[in-house]
Structures are given as C-alpha cells and as structure tokens.
Amino acid sequence: MTRNMSDIIEAYLKRILQEAENGVVEVQRSELAELFQCVPSQINYVIGTRFTVDQGYIVESKRGGGGYIRIRQITCEGPQALPEVIKQVGERISQREAEGLIERLHNQGTITSREASMLRAAMSRDIFRMELPARDEVRARLLTQMLIALLGSA
Structure with a gap:
C-alpha cells in the first residue's frame, strides 16, 4: 500500500496527539512543512480535511510570526459529553457531517451498531424533502433530540 504525503502527515499528527498528555497538540505550519519537505x-x-469537527477535532490557528495550529481531540463518551456533542451539531448539520459524528460515537462505543444505523437512516437527505439550508437545520434539530434521548439516558 502506497501512502501519500497527506496520509503520512495525518498519521504523524494523530500519533503526537495520542501521545499528548492533555489531548492537545500545538504545531507550527512552517516547521511541519520543513519536516515533511512540502509546502505549507x-x-x-x-x-x-482530516481534522474536522465531524471527525472529532477542534482546530484553532494563529497566523503570522509565532503563529501556531492547535489541534484538540474531542471525546464523546458518556452523558457528560452530551453538551459537547450537541455543540458540534450546532444549528445546521450536513448529512456527511452527521454521518461522521454518528460513526465517531459508534467507534467510541457511545452508541450501539443498531442505534448508529437508525440515526444514519434518519439523517438521510432522502428523508428531508426540502431545500438547503432548511434541510440541514431540520436535520440538526432532529439529531440533537435523538442524541439527547440516547445519551441523556445513559
């Protein structure tokens, strides 16, 4: 299997994030570009593309001299994580983002395979016969209520 540069950079960042005691890593774009001999x-x-909210990451960045990129992994385990999960859903959520969040909840063992299947079915754009942005707004409200029912009772 040939790995491209993006895969290598992603694996490196995930490894140092996993090794970080506080679940946060701060890196400099220029130093990473130099390390991997690529452009910033x-x-x-x-x-x-690989450290998005729906994949379980919050990224903050500061540009300019002394700038940084801070990556924090979000966990969605147990009812104490419910406010964070609902914040990730927000006012609108696309089908892709909803599916990514559902997959993460399933992979972390927060929801069962059956619950994940039911949530994915309810998030399908085929269910919402309306135009954007209303479709993403209704999807967000429905997902939020379903997560409250599932995670709030855990």
Missing part, C-alpha cells in the same frame, strides 16, 4: 498549503489541506 499541504499542511493546511491535511488539517482542513
């Missing part, structure tokens, strides 16, 4: 936009691409 490659680092931006990896962080922008």
Whole structure:
C-alpha cells in the first residue's frame, strides 16, 4: 500500500496527539512543512480535511510570526459529553457531517451498531424533502433530540 504525503502527515499528527498528555497538540505550519519537505498549503489541506469537527477535532490557528495550529481531540463518551456533542451539531448539520459524528460515537462505543444505523437512516437527505439550508437545520434539530434521548439516558 502506497501512502501519500497527506496520509503520512495525518498519521504523524494523530500519533503526537495520542501521545499528548492533555489531548492537545500545538504545531507550527512552517516547521511541519520543513519536516515533511512540502509546502505549507499541504499542511493546511491535511488539517482542513482530516481534522474536522465531524471527525472529532477542534482546530484553532494563529497566523503570522509565532503563529501556531492547535489541534484538540474531542471525546464523546458518556452523558457528560452530551453538551459537547450537541455543540458540534450546532444549528445546521450536513448529512456527511452527521454521518461522521454518528460513526465517531459508534467507534467510541457511545452508541450501539443498531442505534448508529437508525440515526444514519434518519439523517438521510432522502428523508428531508426540502431545500438547503432548511434541510440541514431540520436535520440538526432532529439529531440533537435523538442524541439527547440516547445519551441523556445513559
């Protein structure tokens, strides 16, 4: 299996994130670009596509001299995580984002396979016969209520 540069950068960032005691890693874009001998936009691409909220990460960045990228992994375990999960859903959520969140909840053992299947079915764009942004707003409200019912009773 051939791994491309994006896969290598992603694996590196996930490894140092896993090793971080507080679940937060702070890196400099230019240092990563130098380490992997790539352009800084490659680092931006990896962080922008592989460290998203629906994949369980919060990314903060500060540009300019002394700038940094801070990546924090979000866990969704137990009822104490409910406010964080609901915050991730927000006012609107796309089908892809909802499916990513559901998958993460399932992978972390927060919800069962059956619950994940039912949530995915309810999030399908085929269910919501309306235009955007109303579709994503209704999906967010429905997902929020379903998560409250599932996680709030845990």
